[in-house]
Every structure is written in structure tokens, then in C-alpha cells.
Amino acid sequence: MDDQLLDFTRARWNRMLMNGFWCLLGLMILFEFLYLAFITPLASGIFFKKYILLPTLLHLSVLVGAEFAIRYLSERLRDYSLLVASALMTFIIVEINIEVNYIVIALFLPVLVSIFYFSSKKLVFADVLCLLSLFCLYFFNDNLDISLVGMLSITAMMGAFSLVAWGVITRGKEMRQYYIHTSRFNQELMVKNTIMDKLAKTDALTELYNHITFHEYLDKLIDHHDASGMPLQLALIDIDNFKSVNDQFGHRAGDLVLKKVSEIVRAQAGMNDFVARYGGEELAVIFTDRAAEKSLHILEAMQTKISSAVYDKLGTRRITVSIGFSAYADEGKENFFARTDKALYAAKSSGKNRIIIAEEADVAQASFS
Structure with a gap:
């Protein structure tokens, strides 16, 4: 050079x-x-x-x-x-x-x-x-x-x-x-800083963004939504019966499942979407710049690909996910996340392997009450 x-x-x-x-x-x-x-x-x-x-x-x-x-x-x-x-x-x-x-x-x-x-x-x-x-x-x-x-x-x-x-x-x-x-020296320092920045922001196993970066990014996107009205939705994805995978096939097999599910989710998400490992076997996807209906179609495609994929070390066992989904309604980050998490809980408690929209979970809870 x-x-x-x-x-x-x-x-x-x-x-x-x-x-x-x-x-x-x-x-x-x-x-x-x-x-x-x-x-x-x-x-x-x-x-x-x-x-x-x-x-x-x-x-x-x-x-x-x-x-x-x-x-x-x-x-x-x-x-x-x-x-x-x-x-x-x-x-x-x-x-x-x-x-x-x-x-x-x-x-x-x-x-x-x-x-x-x-x-x-x-x-x-x-x-x-x-x-x-x-x-x-x-x-x-x-x-x-x-x-x-x-x-x-x-x-x-x-x-x-x-x-x-x-x-x-x-x-x-x-x-x-x-x-x-x-x-x-400056080039080497820039590369090291880039690597350190990536390590600080990503999960080592799945190479998705980590929990802290997810919240930082969600804060910024909500501010951007408030300023420009950009469409914004959140999905929380939980791998069904993941504990039984670890118990039956070992943690190494569980790690492989997490990596493959993460790859499928990241591949299906758009260039302007944000995918993170929120914690354990739970992933989060922030959808931007599209209508909620299109984001739901993407989630359905993710769910189908995850359930039809073949996972090493699991034999014929299939993996499914439960998903909670909500569109941002000018409510603040805490309430936005809480509604989505409630929708995820409803999806898992109502049979798993399904997508529940936050509004549907609210209606179901009101009817039960």
C-alpha cells in the first residue's frame, strides 16, 4: 500500500x-x-x-x-x-x-x-x-x-x-x-478497537447483538420513531422445550441449536432490522421501516424454516419456537417490551410453536378476567 x-x-x-x-x-x-x-x-x-x-x-x-x-x-x-x-x-x-x-x-x-x-x-x-x-x-x-x-x-x-x-x-x-x-500502528489499533467493540456488543456463541446492545438500539429507534413516525415492531422468540434438548442431548447440542436458529432468524430478517440474543434461548428482533403485516409474514417464514430444519446431534427431533409480537404505540420502551413479553408468555402457555400478537394477548387476558 x-x-x-x-x-x-x-x-x-x-x-x-x-x-x-x-x-x-x-x-x-x-x-x-x-x-x-x-x-x-x-x-x-x-x-x-x-x-x-x-x-x-x-x-x-x-x-x-x-x-x-x-x-x-x-x-x-x-x-x-x-x-x-x-x-x-x-x-x-x-x-x-x-x-x-x-x-x-x-x-x-x-x-x-x-x-x-x-x-x-x-x-x-x-x-x-x-x-x-x-x-x-x-x-x-x-x-x-x-x-x-x-x-x-x-x-x-x-x-x-x-x-x-x-x-x-x-x-x-x-x-x-x-x-x-x-x-x-493506527491501523492495528483501529482493528483491535473494532474487534473489541464487536466483542462488547455481540454474543460470542450466536454472533448476534447482546442484551445490552439490544436495549441501547431500541432506545435509539424509539427516539427515531418519535421524531419521524418510522414504523417499529418488536418480536421476542423463545425456543420451545430447550431445557429438554440440553438434558437429553447435552449442552453442546443445545449450543448448536442456538447457533442454527440464530442463523435462520438473521437470514430472514431485513437489512434494516436488528437481531439480538436477549438471554438464554430467547432472541429479539426489532423490525423497522415496514408495516406490521409484513413483519408478521417474516416471522411466519422464520417459524417455518426453524421447524423444518435438521439439527445436528438431534436425530429426527424438530425444533419449534414461540413468538410474541407487538407494534410500537407511543407508549415508551418499558411498556412496549412488557406487552411483547406478555405476548410471548401467552404463546408458550397456550401450546407453543405459535405467534401471538400483543393485542390478542391483551384481549385473551381481559376475557379470562
Whole structure:
């Protein structure tokens, strides 16, 4: 990931360097025209050919070659091609304007460019290019009016400049390593926090939300209902005769039953519904954003799939569930939950394996009274 980011930024900086080279060419042409207009004693035709036309053509050939390189060469060679391009451009500038005092300092440009890559190898390569350009001018250009002592001084200046560049590159590498270390540490911490948050909110056996998270979520959904009128229903699901499963087949079999029932309930619930293990063999489902009739159809499908499923270690024994269901009626969480729990109790006490709606349980209780 870090290398991919580095490759992306390298490509972006290479493009910026190329844009800078084009701007440099534009500035050189502008300065030469200003020199032609206000300073030079040379004839316009001679000055134009020697100081504008020739260097512009040479620069254009270098820049076109560099553009080709950054598009079609490998990533590694692109960087070196731009260093070569910077060396050739400065060599042309110094060669054409050799009579200007101290213009040879422009030969330091490749060293400056190498800093952008934070690579000691590229810095050394840039130093070689600078020295090569400098001594080519010294030995092959008779117009260069610099003594041997001056050459040694310029070489020493280039060495000092390279030491500063090396320090910048080294510091940049340290900062990059620190960034990588910090990013990885933060990623690991985020993963650990996510895992801890999940462990704190979910039941380890069924991987459903736990009792505490259920109540937190129900509080929020009731507030949302009060603010927006969003439909809200609650179902409490209890596995029938679960104690006899543990007694007859063992707790390991009971755990497998709980896991499978939880998987069926979670698979049938919608994306916006909330499924939790409320406690023991009891599950809770909060339905949102749909009519109560549709939620009841989902519960019926859950009940059918649970009763028709095959459970490991139970042989031919079938598992059924009793369900209490109620729609929220602006009554507060406590009364909402109590009505649903009463409906569940009515479902279990009236024969199990059935769904009782809270209103039906209230009617049945009133009739009994």
C-alpha cells in the first residue's frame, strides 16, 4: 500500500517537474527577447539565431524526449530520464550564455531535482551529471573564463550543496518511515478497537447483538420513531422445550441449536432490522421501516424454516419456537417490551410453536378476567 502511494506521488511529481521544465523554457525565451530588445549590442538576426532559435530547438528536443520517457519508460527509468533532462537543459543554458558570470551555478539543478525522489542513488547520479557538465565546459569551451582554483571552488560548493541535499533526503526517509510506522500502528489499533467493540456488543456463541446492545438500539429507534413516525415492531422468540434438548442431548447440542436458529432468524430478517440474543434461548428482533403485516409474514417464514430444519446431534427431533409480537404505540420502551413479553408468555402457555400478537394477548387476558 505504501509503495503504491509512493508510485502515485512520484508520477504526480514527475509531471510537476516536467511542467516546471516547460516553464523554465518559457522564461528563458522571455528573458532572451528582453535582452534582445533592451541590452544586446549584437545584430538582431545574429542574436536571434544564437541565443533564441538554437537553444529553443535544443531545449524542445530535450523536453520532447523527456515527455516520451515519462510516458513509456519503466517507473525507475523515468526518474533518471528527468535528471538527465534537467542536466541537459542547464548545460544548454550555460553553454549558450557562458559569458554571464557565475551562470555555471545553474548546473546544480539536477541535484535539486534529485531531492524530490528521496533517493541517495539518484543524488549520486545527479552529482555525476553536474560534474560531467562542469568539466566538459571547462575542458571543451574556450569561452569559460574560470581558473583551476575557481573550478575547485565551484566543485566544493557543489559538494556542500550535495551534502545539504543528502541531509534533506535522509530526513525525508526518516519521516516516511515514521509515517509508515504510525499508519500501521493506527491501523492495528483501529482493528483491535473494532474487534473489541464487536466483542462488547455481540454474543460470542450466536454472533448476534447482546442484551445490552439490544436495549441501547431500541432506545435509539424509539427516539427515531418519535421524531419521524418510522414504523417499529418488536418480536421476542423463545425456543420451545430447550431445557429438554440440553438434558437429553447435552449442552453442546443445545449450543448448536442456538447457533442454527440464530442463523435462520438473521437470514430472514431485513437489512434494516436488528437481531439480538436477549438471554438464554430467547432472541429479539426489532423490525423497522415496514408495516406490521409484513413483519408478521417474516416471522411466519422464520417459524417455518426453524421447524423444518435438521439439527445436528438431534436425530429426527424438530425444533419449534414461540413468538410474541407487538407494534410500537407511543407508549415508551418499558411498556412496549412488557406487552411483547406478555405476548410471548401467552404463546408458550397456550401450546407453543405459535405467534401471538400483543393485542390478542391483551384481549385473551381481559376475557379470562
